[in-house]
Amino acid sequence: MLRRLPVYLALALLTVSCADSKDEPAAAVDEDATAAMDAVKAATDELDDAADAGAGVNLDNGKALFATCTACHGASGEGNMALNAPGIAGQSESYLKRQLWEFKNGERGAHAGDIAGAQMKPMADALVDGQAVTDVAAYVASLAPTVPPTTVDGDAANGEKLYNSKCGACHGGRAWGNEALYTPRLTMLGDAYIVRQVTNFREGMRGSGDDAVYGKQMASMAKVVSDQELSDIVAFVNELAAGE
Ligand code: HEC
Ligand code: HEC
Numbered sequence: 580m581l582r583r584l585p586v587y588l589a590l591a592l593l594t595v596s597c598a599d600s601k602d603e604p605a606a607a608v609d610e611d612a613t614a615a616m617d618a619v620k621a622a623t624d625e626l627d628d629a630a631d632a633g634a635g636v637n638l639d640n641g642k643a644l645f646a647t648c649t650a651c652h653g654a655s656g657e658g659n660m661a662l663n664a665p666g667i668a669g670q671s672e673s674y675l676k677r678q679l680w681e682f683k684n685g686e687r688g689a690h691a692g693d694i695a696g697a698q699m700k701p702m703a704d705a706l707v708d709g710q711a712v713t714d715v716a717a718y719v720a721s722l723a724p725t726v727p728p729t730t731v732d733g734d735a736a737n738g739e740k741l742y743n744s745k746c747g748a749c750h751g752g753r754a755w756g757n758e759a760l761y762t763p764r765l766t767m768l769g770d771a772y773i774v775r776q777v778t779n780f781r782e783g784m785r786g787s788g789d790d791a792v793y794g795k796q797m798a799s800m801a802k803v804v805s806d807q808e809l810s811d812i813v814a815f816v817n818e819l820a821a822g823e
Contacts, residue, residue, distance in 0.1 A: 648719070668723060671758055690784040726766075733810035734811045
């Protein structure tokens with residue numbers, strides 16, 4: 580609720596500025612409206628959670644915070660399949676921030692049955708504020724993506740066709756993600772993790788909440804692949820990762 584407040588304020592500002600500038604030249608109205616729209620956009624941006632903390636990104640702080648993460652995600656953020664922890668190094672900063680907030684606000688990791696998510700939730704909760712989230716996300720995003728071990732068997736050639744027709748438009752031809760479409764990079768995650776997340780989306784453990792604007796897109800996509808198709812797709816993603 581509190582996080583929404585700036586949006587309402589900005590919308591109020593937009594309404595007021597439109598009403599106020601009725602008698603002014605059109606250009607001025609446009610300027611006011613543009614400024615207010617920019618304010619709305621900024622307020623809806625997760626970055627704003629950091630701006631609330633009053634400072635820019637502090638990579639040194641991010642590095643210090645990352646020390647706790649290495650226990651599960653590995654010294655280089657490469658992930659640890661045995662602990663169900665995905666590779667996070669080199670993931671998009673905005674996606675990392677969004678996920679950390681979703682764990683914090685219970686959108687992710689709070690559903691009965693989401694055992695792996697439940698392990699991550701307290702770690703996100705321990706990041707005290709928007710500044711901590713922003714700093715650690717920026718640091719993790721700055722690390723080089725790694726190549727995960729292969730654990731799922733599948734037909735990569737069939738997976739390539741499936742990936743290109745069902746996933747590539749949003750996650751990119753090389754599965755590097757697309758910041759403009761809010762999609763994460765897939766190559767360093769780890770195949771078993773990808774399978775689990777698509778299953779989580781399909782079963783409503785992710786992407787089903789009212790606020791899960793981006794998760795909802797993925798939740799509908801998760802329903803268009805069978806388990807076998809998913810194995811083939813991750814086999815292809817493994818090939819992409821190995822070829823990097
Ligand atoms: C106790 C082990 C553990 C620790 C410590 C831990 N994590 Fe995690 N993390 C996990 C697990 C397990 C998952 C997978 C959750 C799932 O399957 O939904 C995860 C998932 C994530 C995700 C979601 C990745 C994605 O691709 O969506 C992010 C981001 C993340 N962790 C960041 C961090 C950061 C940053 C820290 C340190 C502040 C941290 N984790 C500490 C276990 C841990
Ligand atoms: C319409 C666009 C779209 C398509 C098509 C799409 N995705 Fe996604 N996907 C997303 C978005 C957006 C997210 C981020 C959701 C969030 O922020 O919670 C996502 C998230 C994911 C995640 C979670 C990654 C992580 O780090 O936890 C996986 C795995 C994934 N997609 C796999 C796939 C696969 C496999 C396909 C093809 C069957 C596919 N996606 C097709 C939009 C799409």
